[in-house]
Amino acid sequence: MRILSGIQPSGTLHIGNYFGAMQKIVQAQEEGELYAFIASYHALTSVKNKDELKNNIFEVAANFLAIGMDPEKSTFWAQHDVKEVLELYWILSNSCSMGLLERAHSYKDKTSRGIGANHGLFSYPVLMAADILLYDSQIVPVGKDQIQHVEMTRDIATSFNHLYGDILTIPQSKVDEKVATVPGTDGAKMSKSYGNTINMFGSKKIIKKQVMGIVTDSKGLEDVKDYSTCNIYTLCKLFMNENELANLRDRYETPGEGYGHFKLTLLDQITQYFAPYATKREALLANPKQVQEALDFGAQKARKVAAAKMEIIRDAVGL
Ligand code: ADP
Numbered sequence: 175m176r177i178l179s180g181i182q183p184s185g186t187l188h189i190g191n192y193f194g195a196m197q198k199i200v201q202a203q204e205e206g207e208l209y210a211f212i213a214s215y216h217a218l219t220s221v222k223n224k225d226e227l228k229n230n231i232f233e234v235a236a237n238f239l240a241i242g243m244d245p246e247k248s249t250f251w252a253q254h255d256v257k258e259v260l261e262l263y264w265i266l267s268n269s270c271s272m273g274l275l276e277r278a279h280s281y282k283d284k285t286s287r288g289i290g291a292n293h294g295l296f297s298y299p300v301l302m303a304a305d306i307l308l309y310d311s312q313i314v315p316v317g318k319d320q321i322q323h324v325e326m327t328r329d330i331a332t333s334f335n336h337l338y339g340d341i342l343t344i345p346q347s348k349v350d351e352k353v354a355t356v357p358g359t360d361g362a363k364m365s366k367s368y369g370n371t372i373n374m375f376g377s378k379k380i381i382k383k384q385v386m387g388i389v390t391d392s393k394g395l396e397d398v399k400d401y402s403t404c405n406i407y408t409l410c411k412l413f414m415n416e417n418e419l420a421n422l423r424d425r426y427e428t429p430g431e432g433y434g435h436f437k438l439t440l441l442d443q444i445t446q447y448f449a450p451y452a453t454k455r456e457a458l459l460a461n462p463k464q465v466q467e468a469l470d471f472g473a474q475k476a477r478k479v480a481a482a483k484m485e486i487i488r489d490a491v492g493l
């Protein structure tokens with residue numbers, strides 16, 4: 175079974191990215207033949223600064239390698255190193271109606287938040303379809319917000335196959351309902367665009383500040399508190415086992431502690447969870463050549479598959 179997913183290098187990675195996407199991608203190495211890439215072309219829709227983009231690409235690569243991406247076992251590359259994807263993007267544009275793109279939630283969301291509409295943003299789902307279809311992907315693990323994009327990929331592939339024959343593999347999205355949406359410090363979906371994130375890695379001072387900023391109700395030390403509606407508890411669920419959670423629930427229901435204490439418990443959990451990965455990441459950041467070599471190796475493997483598929487597609491359309 176071929177599994178493919180990508181993540182945009184569009185900013186500092188947060189625990190929503192980790193639990194919603196990166197962890198699932200790395201785990202997929204045990205479930206099938208994994209193709210994972212850094213969606214660098216997609217990031218051009220939001221990152222307009224050269225150094226920032228280069229740095230983000232490197233960071234995502236180092237983070238993935240740190241959390242267990244194995245470049246020997248899987249194919250792991252940067253999107254812009256396999257240019258066949260742009261050729262397929264153009265070919266697929268001709269099997270994609272304007273109406274389909276106009277209905278994309280992510281495009282509507284972004285433009286409604288004042289992000290200038292341009293063609294890159296509008297046609298983003300077609301490039302994503304090319305990513306998926308170029309490698310005959312069967313399963314695409316994504317966060318909930320990306321399901322529609324995979325649905326659009328299926329529509330585009332179906333239209334293409336209708337015209338040219340059974341050439342493209344129709345993929346399926348896979349969402350882990352348990353962690354479908356990780357809440358941010360304000361309770362809304364954690365997202366770098368909302369400024370409510372908790373970083374995966376980085377200085378303890380910054381992560382502490384983010385955790386201490388989690389919004390709660392105003393109950394005091396002596397009040398009994400409701401864990402079921404509390405953001406701190408929801409985030410703790412990502413890190414704790416059932417015994418630890420039962421213990422935390424007791425603490426909510428026993429007067430004497432405040433939200434500050436629960437936040438420190440969460441902070442400890444986050445730090446402990448990511449500590450082994452953080453050590454590995456530091457070593458990679460100190461050795462950028464190793465990171466680049468891993469990406470180059472992955473691009474070579476991906477290019478072979480992409481070139482073979484493009485020959486079939488070119489032939490099918492008459493090029
Ligand atoms: P952001 O919302 O911070 O801009 P991206 O859109 O770059 O994040 O998302 C990268 C990946 O992480 C996607 O697969 C997305 O579904 C996943 N993801 C982002 N935020 C969350 C979240 N709060 N909960 C679960 N998954 C998330």
Ligand code: TRP
Nearest residue numbers: 178179180181182213216302305
């Ligand atoms: N759009 C995805 C995101 O924002 C990233 C992405 C690009 C992707 N191409 C993909 C994900 C192909 C899965 C498959 O998270």
